[in-house]
Amino acid sequence: MTARILDGKATAAAIRAELKQRVDALREQGIVPGLGTVLVGDDPGSQAYVAGKHRDCAEVGIASIRRDLPATATQAEVEAAVDELNADPTCTGYIVQLPLPKGLDEQRVLERIDPAKDADGLHPVNLGRLVLMQPGVLPCTPRGIVELLRRYDVPLRGADVTIIGRGITVGRALGLLLTRRSENATVTTCHTGTKDLAAHTREADIVVVAAGVPGLLTADMVKPGAAVLDVGITRTDEGLVGDVHPGVREVAGWVAPMPGGVGPMTRAMLLANVVEAAEKASA
Numbered sequence: 001m002t003a004r005i006l007d008g009k010a011t012a013a014a015i016r017a018e019l020k021q022r023v024d025a026l027r028e029q030g031i032v033p034g035l036g037t038v039l040v041g042d043d044p045g046s047q048a049y050v051a052g053k054h055r056d057c058a059e060v061g062i063a064s065i066r067r068d069l070p071a072t073a074t075q076a077e078v079e080a081a082v083d084e085l086n087a088d089p090t091c092t093g094y095i096v097q098l099p100l101p102k103g104l105d106e107q108r109v110l111e112r113i114d115p116a117k118d119a120d121g122l123h124p125v126n127l128g129r130l131v132l133m134q135p136g137v138l139p140c141t142p143r144g145i146v147e148l149l150r151r152y153d154v155p156l157r158g159a160d161v162t163i164i165g166r167g168i169t170v171g172r173a174l175g176l177l178l179t180r181r182s183e184n185a186t187v188t189t190c191h192t193g194t195k196d197l198a199a200h201t202r203e204a205d206i207v208v209v210a211a212g213v214p215g216l217l218t219a220d221m222v223k224p225g226a227a228v229l230d231v232g233i234t235r236t237d238e239g240l241v242g243d244v245h246p247g248v249r250e251v252a253g254w255v256a257p258m259p260g261g262v263g264p265m266t267r268a269m270l271l272a273n274v275v276e277a278a279e280k281a282s283a
């Protein structure tokens with residue numbers, strides 16, 4: 001048996017089509033959602049991601065606002081770009097592309113974002129709301145993972161979920177999201193200090209791998225029939241590789257591959273956050 005594919009690319013396209021209808025409805029009220037991006041430096045990966053986000057916006061009818069700063073930009077210059085987008089009424093939501101070049105204080109920049117315009121859901125106020133289980137903007141990758149599982153009817157309530165990685169944008173935020181009453185999963189978060197990783201992954205109904213270690217999750221670590229979602233992206237000379245070894249497909253019941261799984265869902269949820277911010281601002 002080989003795993004069924006959790007097709008994030010096709011699912012994200014369907015979500016964009018749904019969002020386009022909501023954007024059209026807003027436009028009829030005279031409201032145009034606008035996504036802003038702050039990109040600092042010339043990392044090719046970051047440039048490609050930001051370009052992709054603006055392409056997505058064009059498809060859905062969201063206006064784009066770009067602030068591109070050189071790698072030499074100072075903390076004050078980056079913060080000035082943030083202040084501008086906070087004040088710009090055409091910008092309903094925006095992101096600061098991470099990571100910022102060395103020497104810039106990322107946390108101070110993120111804290112300066114207006115929480116109501118935080119399209120990434122990474123502002124401490126929105127992360128705090130997630131901790132408190134209050135409504136707020138949700139981080140894009142965890143939201144995309146839940147949406148992908150829902151649309152494929154992968155059971156989540158009561159499921160045992162093992163997450164590998166405790167990064168704020170994926171692992172830590174996902175654990176908080178999945179343990180809310182509305183999701184009701186039981187979560188184990190593994191990290192570099194975990195004694196026996198395989199012991200935790202083998203018990204799981206769902207394994208989410210966001211460690212950034214190519215091929216980390218191998219077939220022997222997966223319970224037959226489990227859902228496995230690959231969130232790892234490592235650039236190598238042979239191209240992009242995920243954290244899930246190809247052999248896992250022979251054991252798992254479901255696989256969200258890299259590419260074509262969680263990445264496109266992350267982008268779609270960014271659009272959803274921007275549309276929802278515009279809907280809230282108009283209500």
Ligand SMILES: Nc1nc(=O)c2c([nH]1)NC[C@@H]1CN(c3ccc(C(=O)N[C@@H](CCC(=O)O)C(=O)O)cc3)C=[N+]21
Pocket residue numbers: 048049095096097098099120140233240258259260261262263264265266267
């Ligand atoms: N403020 C901020 N917000 C982010 O959401 C953010 C960020 N900074 N910094 C970098 C990471 C990374 N990230 C990805 C999103 C989509 C794909 C994606 O769509 N990947 C494609 C393949 C991409 C390719 O081919 O290059 C896929 O998996 O199919 C990948 C990576 C968002 N990030």
